[in-house]
Amino acid sequence: MDNQLYFEGAFWTGQEFVILFRNTRFTSADGVSWTPTSPNIPYRFRNVIWADSQFLATANLIDCCVILSSADGLDWSELSRIDEYNSISFACSPDGYVTFGNDSVNSSLRLAYYSHDGLTWEPVDFYSNYHIFSVEWLGDRFIAVGGEQALTSYDGINWTRHVLTTD
16 A cells, blocks of 8 residues: 655645645644644645635546635535646636646647636636646746746736746
8 A cells, every 4th residue: 555645735824734635634733743634625636725715726537627625624615627627737826826737638738727716717828838837926926837948927817938048
């Protein structure tokens, strides 16, 4: 049996530390002593983020990506689905959410989506020949990286490509 821990995310909620992985949620007030609980998680998460006052997660199914939310990391509700899509990375800003991934049928087809509310998702052009493996909100802009490039965006919709070189 595989006994390694695969962490899906670690967060500070403003009141406690929370770690989520597989079907377990750990909480700690001090980051030293941890209490496990078994949350109601309907899917294995691909990404989990703390967005202001709630957890948001992506889970990839065979034919879609499911977006879920939870106030406490225990009880999860499905917010929306993106058909024929697999999420690789997920981030939020005060104004919206962005996810990078690929087509669930043709994994070489790179895709990105943006949402103002987590419910309705629109495709985004990001002009890349590479998969994007990580996206983060930096306080004033998103940065996404993959391959030999970084992408930046102030709104999650319009992206600027920056080629990375070692010269």
